Amino acid sequence: MSAGRPLNVVVTGGSGPSGIATARALREAGHTVFTVGSDGPRIGAAAAEAGDGVVPLPCDLASLPDVRALHATISGRAGRVDGVIHLVGGWRGASGITDQTDEDWDFLERGAITTLRNVTRVFYDDLAASDTGRFAMVTSTAVATPTAAGASYVAAKAAAEAWTLAVAEGFSTESRSGSGEQHGAAVIFVVRGLVDPGMRAKSPGRSFPGYTDVADLAAAAVGLFTAPAAELNGQRLLLSR
Template sequence: MSAGRPLNVVVTGGSGPSGIATARALREAGHTVFAVGSDGPRIEAAAAEAGGGVIPLVCDLASLAEVRALHATISATAGRVDGVIHLVGGWRGARGITDQTDEDWDFLERGALTTVRNVTRVFYDDLAASEAGRFAMVTSTAVATPTAAGASYAAAKAAAEAWTLAVAEGFSKGTHSAAVIFVAKGLVDAGMRARSPERSFPGFTDVSDLAAAAVGLFTTPAAELNGRRLVLSR
């Protein structure tokens, strides 16, 4: 619930279609939005596509030092952060268990888990102090039904879920804040449909629906959200 002022919301993974849709929806809901990506030109283009007022920022979220610098930049210009919508993704798979590579594991651990750890550690105090503090990450239905081919991906996502639930337990101790997990089979956007018109993407969640769910976090009481896995797949 809103603290009576425009909320400051950070959208990580802001360069992709889900980040653009979420940043746009949050901005249209009246929030101040910071879209974060690792590539300067890409995040600037994405912020422009999301709409006027979305602020692009560059950060390697796998670097704790860079995330601390990101926090300092936002704090200096806008004050406390009220929400973080974490949309950093990436997938790698193999044929089975024996050919799961260390390189793929390092990539997935860095993207799926290390970024969640860094962002929540750095922004936790801001979110806990907010009257509407919200943290959300996106996970996959693969965590509940992992395959041998996707073992590393599912394991990294499961670890990120466990970390997020630990954040939720921290928020449960006398705060108005909530940490949630959005669960989706996969995300789809207009570009994907245009590139593969023959596909129906069964069970996939449109990025506009993810964006609407993110906006809804800030008008739903924390007690109804904290620690929940919110299934978005149809």
């Protein structure tokens, strides 16, 4: 758990409502927050909306060299990174199995799998060395009940989950070979869907049953840094109502 010092936390996929809410909540909790998106002006606007002190950084997370450059930038400004909240996502669907397109698969593989692989490979050593290293990703309840229409989406999410569980095992191995105390944790937030104030405003008559408000996702992300790593590591945490 945090020793009281401000932690350095990276929010990837920070341009959307979930990224803005999470960056805001982490900053309000006293952490130093770097929010990352592929479009410079958009991530700049998102950081400004999240609040004073949130640092925007543009990066193509699907490019390993770019992620390494991102790490170098953050390390030069703040030192070691203590947490990564990975919110990169996207949806593509079809009517069934036969019309799952290669273009949709490439989009989902790039967004759901490649970005996560790059970020964890580059930031893993920082998280493993931190007294409060945390990595979190968001997945869908659909992974447990895949449909033909969502085959590409759930397959990509399932792969991302498997990689994250491998990261968790890496943290466990680090603790066994070191002091024996668990410091790092990788977790999976499970949601049916996410809802934000903009969505509610556009559909005032809709109740969004089972959806998780982005504010609740943000609160769960903040809570990772005060919960024991040994209790968190490798867990799939259901946030859907």
